[in-house]
Amino acid sequence: MVERSRSRRPTIIDVAERAGVSKSTAARALAGSSNITDETRERVVKAAAAVGYERNHLAVGMRSGRSGMLGLVIPDIANPFWAEVARGAQDRAARAGASLLVFSSDWDPEAEATHLRTLRRARVDGAIVNPVSDSFDDLDRFGMPCVFIGSSAERYPDISSVGSDITQAVRLGLDHLMSKGHVAPALILGPKSRLARARFLRAVHEHFVERDLDPGVLAVEDGEYTVEGGREAMRRLLAQPRVGHLAVFAANDMMALGAMMAVRDAGLDCPRDVSILGFDGIPSGEFAWPGLTTIAKPGRDIGERAVEGLFDEIEHRPEHRRIYMPCRLLERGSLADLSVAAPQRIAGAGRN
Incomplete structure (x- = not known):
């Protein structure tokens, strides 16, 4: 030899x-x-x-027509939730011997379109996309298999998609708030242009109407899905006249953490003066003080299921359906239990 x-x-x-x-x-x-x-x-x-x-995967790809690469376009890589989605997608792709190219659109439709063109030039076998605009004009010209993720995916029923069950999640959060004595929580939501905001608010309204309660009494503040967006929205809520304890349900954990900062800025205490419930389940919520009680979305599982759906698309066996993945409650310390506190206060007042 x-x-x-x-x-x-x-x-x-x-x-x-x-x-x-x-x-x-x-x-x-x-x-x-x-x-x-x-x-x-x-x-x-x-x-x-x-x-x-x-x-030599390039040579193999030339012979097979496959590159062994997948694309992932998410709206905000700085948000730990989307990082979890990317991690799940990467792990599942790696188990199949595929590589993953990850792009962040930063909620910008033009940046998203640029990333899609880059993926086409890279000849990826397919892509997972969270569409950030109402009209996904590039879809017909995309020229490759794709799976959508996130709330905006519902706009495209003919495209396979994976996402959280927002209705189940919102109901879970509201039921938990009511069990703690918070019957009419204020809401911190995203921009009016986002479908996620409409879905969240629709689930809230349906939940209240089913219980013969008026959703019109709920205070609502909008903001960007960021820490600063939640902080500013919380400042506006605190500036409004109110009686008694304030409870807030934020549309994501980044906003909820910003709201907690605004409470501290105002010299108030969470949960003594203000109760806050988040939505996403990002790891940083566990390290806040107090720990953020939240509704956790299955980010990593969404990434894995999206890659599995993309493999089906690549192999020409798609089902073209929306997969709704259930969310779960993570109980920490940011909610006061008024269901226990209220009777104690009444009893104390009677003795005086």
Whole structure:
């Protein structure tokens, strides 16, 4: 056997020689061909590892028509929720031997369109996209399989999509607030241009109407889905006349954490003076003081399911349906329990 130069990249011939098989057998074994015995496949894989051989995915892609790359376009990589989505997508893609290109649109339709053009030029096999605009004009020109995620995906019923069950999540949050004695919480929502805001507010209204309560009494403040957006919205709520304890249900955890900062800025205490419920379940909520009680969306699971749906699209076996994933309550310390406190106050007043 001729000794291989250290400066030369290992080839499939080196693998075949070390495994004692033909070049074609080595290639078929590494490609996952079904007509190779397990013993031979194992021998070839060990030989490839021993000589440091890596498959030329570009050449493989040229032959198969696949690049082995997927795209992911999310609205805000700085938001830990979307980072969790990206992590789930990356993990699932890696298990299938695929690579993931991640882009953040920063809620900008023009940036989103630029990222989509980049993905087309990169010849990815498909992409997962959270569309940030009402009209996804590039869809017909996208030219590749895709799966949508996020609330905006509902605008496109003919495209497979994965997202949180917002109605279930909002009801879960409101039921928990009511169980704690917070019957009419104020709402901190996103911009009016976002479908997520409309879905959240619709779920709130339906929940109240079903219980013969008037949703019109709820105070509502809008803001960007950021810490500063929640902080400013909370400042406006605190400036409004009110009687008794204030409870707030924020549309995401970043806004909820900003609201907690505004409470401290005003010299008030959470949850003694103001109760706050978040929505997302980002890790930083656990480290706030007090810990943020929140409705946790399954970000990592959404990423994984979206990649699985994209593989179905790539293999031409899509179901074109919307997958709604349930959310769960994370109980921490940011909600006062008025259902317990109120009777104690009444009893105390009677003794005086």
